[in-house]
Amino acid sequence: MGPNSGLEILLVEDNPDDLELTLHALRSDNVANRIEVARDGEEALDYFYRRGRFVGRPKGSQPSLVLLDLKLPKVDGIEVLQVIKNDPATRAIPVVVLTSSKEEIDMVMSYQLGVNSYIQKPVDFKQFRETVKQLDLYWLVINQPPPAKAYGDK
Amino acid sequence: MRWSLNSKITAGFGAALAILAIVEFISYRSTNQLVETSRQLTHSQRVLESLGAVLTTMDDAETGQRGYMLTGKDSYLQPYDVANAHVSEVLESLDKLTVNNPAQQRDISSLESLIKQKQDELAATIALRKANKAIEADQLVLSGKGKQAMDDVRALLAKMQKREKDLMDTRTSQWKASTRRTTVVVVSGVVIAFAALLLAILALNGETSERLRAERALRMSEARMRLLVESARDYAILMLDPKGRVMSWSPSAERIKGYKADEIIGQNWSRFFPSEDVQAGKPERELEKALAEGRAEDEGWRVRKDGSQFWANVLLTSVRDEQGVLQGFSKVTRDITAQKQAQEEIKKLNRDLEARNDELEASNKDLEGFTYSVSHDLRAPLRHIDGFSQLLANECGSQLSEEPRRYLTRVQSGVKQMGHLIDDLLGLARVGRQEIKLQVTGLGSVVEQVVHEMKSESGERAIEWKIASLPFVECDPGLLKQVFTNLISNAVKYTRPRDRAVIEVGSTNGNGPLTIFVRDNGVGFSMKYADKLFGVFQRLHRAEDFEGTGVGLATVQRIIQKHGGRIWVEAELDKGATFYFTLQPLESQLQKTD
Secondary structure, three states: OOOOOOOEEEEEOOOHHHHHHHHHHHHHHOOOOEEEEEOOHHHHHHHHHOOHHHOOOOOOOOOOEEEEOOOOOOOOHHHHHHHHHHOOOOOOOOEEEEEOOOOHHHHHHHHHHOOOEEEEOOOOHHHHHHHHHHHHHHHHHHOOOOOHHHOOOO | OOOOHHHHHHHHHHHHHHHHHHHHHHHHHHHHHHHHHHHHHHHHHHHHHHHHHHHHHHHHHHHHHHHHHHHOOHHHHHHHHHHHHHHHHHHHHHHHHOOOOHHHHHHHHHHHHHHHHHHHHHHHHHHHHHOOOHHHHHHHHHOOHHHHHHHHHHHHHHHHHHHHHHHHHHHHHHHHHHHHHHHHHHHHHHHHHHHHHHHHHHHHHHHHHHHHHHHHHHHHHHHHHHHHHHHOOOEEEEEEOOOOEEOOOOHHHHHHHOOOHHHHOOOEHHHHOOHHHHHOOHHHHHHHHHHHHOEEEEEEEEEOOOOOEEEEEEEEEEEEOOOOOEEEEEEEEEEOHHHHHHHHHHHHHHHHHHHHHHHHHHHHHHHHHHHHHHHHHHHHHHHHHHHHHHHHHHHHHHHOOHHHHHHHHHHHHHHHHHHHHHHHHHHHHHHHHOOOOOEEEEHHHHHHHHHHHHHHHHOOOOEEEEEOOOOEEEEOHHHHHHHHHHHHHHHHHHOOOOOOEEEEEEEEOOOOOEEEEEEEOOOOOOHHHHHHOOOOOOOOOOOOOOOOOOOHHHHHHHHHHHOOOOEEEEEEOOOEEEEEEEEOEHHHHHHHHO
8 A cells, every 4th residue: 555545543642651652562563554642532622623733634634543541631532532433524534432441431421422442541552552453454454444525625 | 636745734823723722622621520510419419418307307307396295394395496497598508509409499389388387296295295295295196197297398398309309410410421521522532632733743854854954965065165175286276256255265265266265255366366467457457257158267367365476277157046036156276387388398399390491491491502502503514524624625735735635634534533422412402302202112113223324334244133033122122223223233333343233232131120232243342441442532442543423422321311221241352242222121111101
């Protein structure tokens, strides 16, 4: 896959340790050519709506996968999910919640808002790496991404 | 026309009076008639006597004449002289007596002339005798003129006597007839009057007894009412006049309000109200409302004689007579202070309960927030430790000697243990606050699933599974699965040293509740520690012998307790352990809902 194939992952993660470990796991797979990082919910929304430091993000392209943590500063993951899953322009983007807990309330809210998958980060790093690898494989290789028409133009 | 009882009585008495008046009149008239008749009879008697006197006088005159004629002596003339002198007087009196009887008057004229003839004859004979002309005198006598005259006189007198007697007879018979009529009239009048009186009296009697009956009924009804009013212990029942003054009082009213009847009757009912209510015009308003709507009900404070207050329910009802004229108000007061206090007490308890509930909810919220944070934040550093230690091992593992590599492994196993601990604690917390969702569940299939998972985890180990057929119960299947997972994984874990492990799951159902057991032939433990087994973090084995967090059995106990059951253990060191727990059998639950 070429560098312009547009395969891009948005990783929304506030914790630097988690960020480093996740990036480590993602890079070792060599699947994505670009990983964009948002450090809180507000940045995530800036990314989708091309605001702030994402003002210059090219139009007409959306990430192939969003990995969303739930406990985030400013705007939390559930709120981000609420915004993008209610907006026709972003609704089709596959979103996987990748978080520490599997509290029932989090799972219920996420699924009700239309999350595509919910994954609890395993404590065991080996397991975590395996999980991330399968995630990439599934969403970026096996799964057919939404066609351009699935995104209502903004 | 129907006569009222009263007019019947009046008519009866009136008729009796009228009849008696008539009878009285007739009697009076009859008496007058009797007096008149008696007077007339007396008169006739006197006429008869007078007629007799005429005859006697004439006889006397004749007797004297005869004696003189025979003897010639003057002394014999004395009766003649007396009679002669008397006769005109006698005739005069007769004339006077019969002045109203023309027939007699006519005869009296004849009589007078006849008597005159006789007198003349007598006088003539006597004169001849005196003149000593006896022969002429005898001749004159013998001529019969004198005798004739005397006979005529006698006949006439007899005729007159007869007439007078006839008159007497007629009058007597008239009087008798009249008396008979009067008697009939009086007797029948009295009988009729008596009958009328009798009817009137009967009617009066009827009316009286009816009135008596009505009065008795009224008295009875009043007595019953009074009894009712007086025996109503918890109700003060009384009457107010249209202006709100107390008209009647009852023992219960005295008991509730403290006034005696003579202290309160005639007083305005406003004194039952607290002064602020009186100032606000509440008593008048209540009366107006009862007047307008027929009734007014109120609940509020009322004042006793001693000034103390009680919470009352007061029902005021306007009382009107048959014509709709307001007679006053009936007032029923109930002292419901105790009820009110009980209500207040309940309200206060409810408020307390709500407050406590709020507290509980708040602490539940805190706990939820706590477990949420634990779930997110406590696990993250573990992941980081594990992640970076593995990266370290990966990247410099080859450069490290045996010992530092072992350290890294120990770090990672510590992290894993911590991870399990967090998961188990979260599980226990979740069981604590989670509502159980009951559904009919076959325990057999739950156990089958768990055993299936265990078999894949226990790998090559030789385990003999003895799974009896298990009943259906109403339980939370997810939680019961946790129970079996815990107990069976414990059995698998603690039979590890056995060459041939035997794990048994079954149930006993005697008279009591359904009992499920999980038995193993593992290492067991001493029963002196049995009571510690279900406490959180309580372990009877060293971590290097048997891994574990010490949370599992605490969670199991929590779940069983939530289902209304209990759990206990029988064990022997080195022989094995049997965990028992009870559940409500389905049949009894079904019977309960029936």
